[in-house]
Amino acid sequence: MELRDIKYIVSIKKYSSITQAAKELYIPQPTLSNVLKRVETELGKSLFIRTKSGLKLTKSGTHFVQMAEELLAMNDKMMSEMASFSETPKTIRIASPDMWCARLVAPVTAEFFKSYPDVMVNIQEKSTAEIEEGLRKDEIDIGILQLPFLDMDCFDYRPLFDEQIMIAVASDYWKKYAVLIGAQQDSISLKHLENHRLIFTDPERPVRRKIELALKNNRIPYMISAVTNNLEASLVLAEKEVGIAFISDKQKNYYIDQYHLTYVRADQFLPKWQMVAVQKKENHTAIIDSFIREMEAFTAGWDSGSHF
Template identity: 30%
Template sequence: MEIRVLRYFLAIAREESITGAANSLHITQPTLSRQIKDLENELGQKLFVRGAHRITLTAEGMLLRKRAEEIVAMVDKTQQEFFSLKGNLSGDIYIGGGETEAMNYIASICREIQKDYPDIRYHLYSGNAEDVTERLDKGLLDFGILIQPTDITKYNYLNIPAKDTWGVIMLKNSPLAQKEEIHAHDLHNQPLIFSRQVWQNKQETNELAKWFGDEWKHLNIVTTFNLVYNAAIMAKQGIGYVVSLDKLADTSETSPLCFRPLAPNLESGLDIVWKKYQIFSPAAQLFLDKLKEKFLK
């Protein structure tokens, strides 16, 4: 399997057309068709269903697409790292994390580096801890920002000196919006919009589950989410109350939403992690040095 052919395959999957893919790749349609036929023969699987108006992926094609995207991304990242070894310090830094105000700390380091090394580029990936650690383990990310508690025993890490506060995002005209803080019994039988990752975490290591206590097993979860943006839209439509961290959704004066903290107060710390024995590109190593300089004072 050649990287070039995987790029051809991904182009067809993206364009849903041999003709469209051939045009985007600047090769002839017969050449592209022959390369994909050879790939199907090599794998012994049919990758596409050719319809009247568009081409769609088979189940095997969808599997290959996921793997091909990871392989091509890794090749591109490796090439960029070696390119950065030449001349002035440049290159790409890949950072993943959930939605958190702690990104301000990361952004401030990026700004500091940018002054002296304007050719360094940053690529941000948003996802929950499972998404981030999967990409980190595959080498698609250099660093991951994880909200505690998360198992970080297989990583090197630095603690970010910030805390995120848990609470409830809701419509300002909701009954609970009249309260200054939210207790566990206030959410009894209420329709809740909950982080999928938090809901699936083991109760014995789940700080939010401990906060809810006996109520945890009886929560009325009507929607789960990965990132808060869409959850906030559901809240705007009155679907339910979003249990989330503060400052991730617009709860300003002009917004129909507001945030109320949990009581007793519940906060989560954050860690920035990277693989043990990781060999960094010069750009990523510089970023790590700046992290240590800032967080190990």
Template identity: 30%
Template sequence: MELRVLKYFLAVARHRNITRAAEELHLTQPTLSRQLQDLEEELGTPLFTREKRRMELTEAGLFLKARAEEMTAIETKTLDQFAHLEDFIAGDVYLGCGEIQAVRLVVQALTPLGRAYPQIHFHFVSGNDEQTFDALQKGVLDFGLLCQQTPPADFVYRQVPFDDEWGLYLRRDHPLAQKQAIAPQDLYEEQLILSCQLLRDHVFAHWLGKDPEELDIRATYNLVYNAAFLVEQRLGLLLSFKGLVPIEGPEHPDLTFRPFSPAFSSHNYLIWKKEQVFSRAAAIVRARIEEAFGSHD
């Protein structure tokens, strides 16, 4: 079954008349009649009931008309896309990130691309900094959003203008909840829940005034969602970023947050590999990142 013949069939279906359809197609009437007969023989069923001056579609003809219109529409769309191939951007873009507030700014920056290029599909892959960095090195991700004190060497980066503030999540009935801020010494005798990343952060160790391994660490976590339930059950106090645990709503009504004093925060960096060969979709995203977050110089 050729698409050309289906177009002949659709012309006859529109006009309900062989003569007028042949004129539109610039064919002789016998040629068009023969093409329709061959199509009916190929399908093994009549497509029209033929009367003196008018042809009506059979049930099989109505079914074929719907399918033929779909097929010719796909052909038209495909030819149009190839005609404008240089302007057509499509593809998948992978961005790794953790549970951090800076994601909101990144999404806001990328939202115009979603409207301008509806065929670009974004995939946000959750993980801590180590997991994101490893996936970037392996080429699994196009971009990574890291929350740390300094950007990694040998990567291109743009700093997101938002610093995540560290602090302590604890039960409202815990004695430390009476304080407005938590000092390093307040943590020395407490049972704590830390991220794996924070344990190896030398800047945190400097703020703390001692090796984090000397603390009473009851649990570690990669992502904070599950760690909050440990605090509810009095298994420890949770060190994490402000705003990540919903303490104002019904999910964790018994928890509260206290900032550290002196303040301790981490920067956020969007990074990608040097000499990275980007797809056209990822290159569009990189250009938008550079436009939104400027240069690191």
């Protein structure tokens, strides 16, 4: 029985479901079912029984999980303490796109230093393509990416938060074009973008590709007035009525009071995605895993809006 098997059994107990546990562990359900069967055979005990409300622990299962949780806690403590005994400084390299270096990685680093004061954190701002390449070449330990990304089978990833694209327009922009949105309307139809000037990022950026695909699929003609990979530059351009900019709902919360803009949802039309922390499957260490856990804790309330 491997430590990984023990973690899997504890996860089944947590979710009372092999299906849900497999989903959270990012492994196929049959794989998890086989692990459970193998462990039960090795122990000669049934650990779970099926009920209408899901899987429940047997008496033997309850005892096993209690010991398993103690063992896993001890393993985490051992890994953390052994990491701190290193005689040579360690470096963890983290790459993130755009604003998440300052808004996510930097504050998480501050918390991380409380447990790992001797570890140097190298924070790098990179494009999605650069992060993917850096991960493949072992030049980056953790990358912040949106799903899906290339070569997903080569990496492990943990969900952090969801994002939804919104549009950012100058307050009087829509009135000039006789489109009633803003204070009177929380969301728009994609058709409202027809023949408008749009501010985009470079063509290789995933967000632009997704937005243009949505426009193309709905046969919406449009014009490109400016191209920039700098979010704040795009907001300034939108404020000056150069065109319509695009921003995620999470990013918007940091800029809402800085520019004279109206932010409007197009929930049924513009793309949504999930941001994740990515690492190579073979690169799991106590330090890297601890940093990712700090990121998970930091972003825990973001999707409910409690962070903002």
